[in-house]
Amino acid sequence: MMNRAILTPKNGSVDEINALLIHRFPGEVHRYYSFDETIDASEQSVMEDFLNTLTPNELPPHELLLKKNCPIMLLRNINPSEGLCNGTRLICRSFDRNIIDAEIAVRHHIEKRVFIPRIPFLPNVDENSGFPFKRTQFAIRLSFAMTINKSQGQTLDYVGIYLPQPVFSHGQLYVALSRAKTASAVRILIRPVSTEQWEKMRTVYTSIKDITPNTRNWKIKMIVAEKSPKRISQRTNVKYQNLTLFDEEGNRVHASMFGTDIDHREDTLNIFQSYYISNAYVKPVDSRADDNDLIIKSIIARNLTYPPAPLSSVGIREIVKNCDIAELMKGLQPMEKLKIWIEAKIKVIDLDQVFYYMSCIGCNKGTGYKYNESFVCIYxxxxxxxxxxxxxxxELDDNTGKIAAIMFGEVTEEAFGCSTVELMENSGEEHQPYIKNVVDKLSTKIWKIQVYADPDKLKEKRHKHFNVLSIEAMEDERNAGSSS
Known part of the structure; x- marks a missing residue:
């Protein structure tokens, strides 16, 4: 297996071939998911699902599917003196939660057993992501297939060359043809697919619920029901716009568009018009979600036009009870973080706390400078x-349990019904009646609350709070009932 490979020009084709062959490869599949973090935690709820869909060059994918004895390739120089160099091919031998046991299959260290850990990656910010983020994942990818550029310097017994589109240059074709020892060991498949043929191959669905992560070549018609005003992210200055879409069966989909996509679609994306979504990345958040609560949380709309165009990320929301959170955290994979929705009242226990801090407007980190004072942030x-x-x-109370949490920025302002400046101006003992009035109004309402937690940090003494990422006021009837 290690002396043969399929070569193709683009990473997209490499991923398709590797995904196909790993499912056909014998053995039990092991799944490893990356943890993708925005640099600012306040952006995590909006951007995480979108980040999961990205696989920038030289980064491992969000989801790694591996089986015993499958071929893999290193993507970073981990320990060159021990043979762990970028481009080294290995064979998976066994799997642990945080370590992969592999055997080097090429060059001077052949048959040497090594352990591969998870490491953090910081991809360059470009037009595909729009803001910085960190991915923690094993520095490997499957190597049934690889790009022609990645194969440079390797000699193989058998080479398959797959060309769904032309090579970038004659030199690239030369590299592919010269990887084998003999011409008889090379096979070439040229199979371009036109746009018209590709459209005919797609299956048209009427319900977003029928589309799973394994569905391929699909499209579905959606209706645009709402378009929010354009907004600017505080952390990254990236422009975004929220949409609400419905499929033909009435399933609601929340979507977001970013950057220049908003301006490009401004004249073509209209309320109550139908558009086709094709080959979006689908990710269910929890397989136990109630069929009556299938609210798709996050679709990143890139190149949305009419007729069909792709969107890229979806998830499913489920309301979790506080009493079940501990069990959910026990079932998380290593380094996986908890992000859930609950329905609860928000209660402020300590009225003497300071409800603001002075921060850098760029990264939101705390600082000792004074209001409106200019400075260079050390972060x-x-x-x-x-x-x-x-x-x-x-404290978040849903009558099944209470969890300690912390709210920041716009989330706090929305919950308290006032601005940060108003909280600052009404701090101190003389303003206690104002704070008490705000808090009393807050505690009578029931909210849908998205919370986030790092289980490892919760074990530390200085990290005992869940982070509130976003809140939504419940229906008026529910809140009216809770206050009566």
């Missing part, structure tokens, strides 16, 4: 102005 290294940022330590 993000940018010149900025010091501004107050809301913060509140609260």
């Amino acid at each position: 993000c290294k940018n010149q900025g102005v010091c501004k107050p940022r809301a913060r509140a330590y609260v």
Whole structure:
């Protein structure tokens, strides 16, 4: 297996071939998911599903599917003196939660057993992501197939060359043809697919619920029901716009568009018009989700036009009870973080806490500078102005249990019904009646709350709070009933 490979020009074709062959490869599949973090935690709820769909060059995928004895390739120089170099091919021998046991299959260290750990990656920011993020994953990918460029310097007994589109240059074709020892060991498949043929091959669905992560070549018609105003992310200055879509069976889909996509679609994306979504990346958040609560949480709309165009990320929301959170955390994979929705009241226990802190407007980190004072942030290294940022330590109570949480920024302002500046101006003992009035109004409402937690940090003494990522006021009837 290690003396043969399929070569193709683009990473997209490599991923398709590797995904096909790993499912046909004998043995039990082992799944490893990366943890993708935005640099600012406040962006995590909006961007995480989108980040999961990205696989920038030289980064491992979000989902690694591996089986015993399958071929893999290193993507980083981990320990060159021991043979663990970028491009080294290995064979998987066994799997642990945080370590992969592999055997080097090429060059001077052939048959040497090594352990591969998870490591953090910081991809370059470009037009495909729009903001910085960190991915923690094993520095490998399957190597049934590889790009022609990645095969340079290797000699193989058998080579298959797959060309669904032309090579970039004559030199690239030469590299592919010269990887085998003899001409008889090379096979070439040229099979371009036109846009018209590709459209005919797609299966048309009427319900988003019928589309799974394994569905291929699909499309579905959606209706645009709502378009929010354009907004700017505080952390990254990336422009985004939220949409609400419905399929033909009435299943609701929340979507977001980013950057230049918003301007490009402004004249063509209209309320109550139908559009086709094709080959989106589908990711269910929890397989136990109720069929009556299939609300698709996040579709990143890139190149949305009419007729068909792709969207790229979906997930499913489920309301979790506080009493079940401990069990959910026990079932998480190593380094996996918890992100769930609950329905609860928000209670402020300590009225003497300070409901704001002075921060850098670029990275939201705390600083000792004064309001509106200019300074160079020691964290993000940018010149900025010091501004107050809301913060509140609260308790989330859903009648099945209580969890300690912390709210920041716009989430705190929405819950308290006032601005950060108002909280700052009404701090101190003389303003206790104002704070008590705000808190009393807050505690009478029931909210849908998205919380986030790092199980490893929760074990530490200084990290005992869940992070509230977003909140939504419940229906008026529910809140009216809770306050009566």
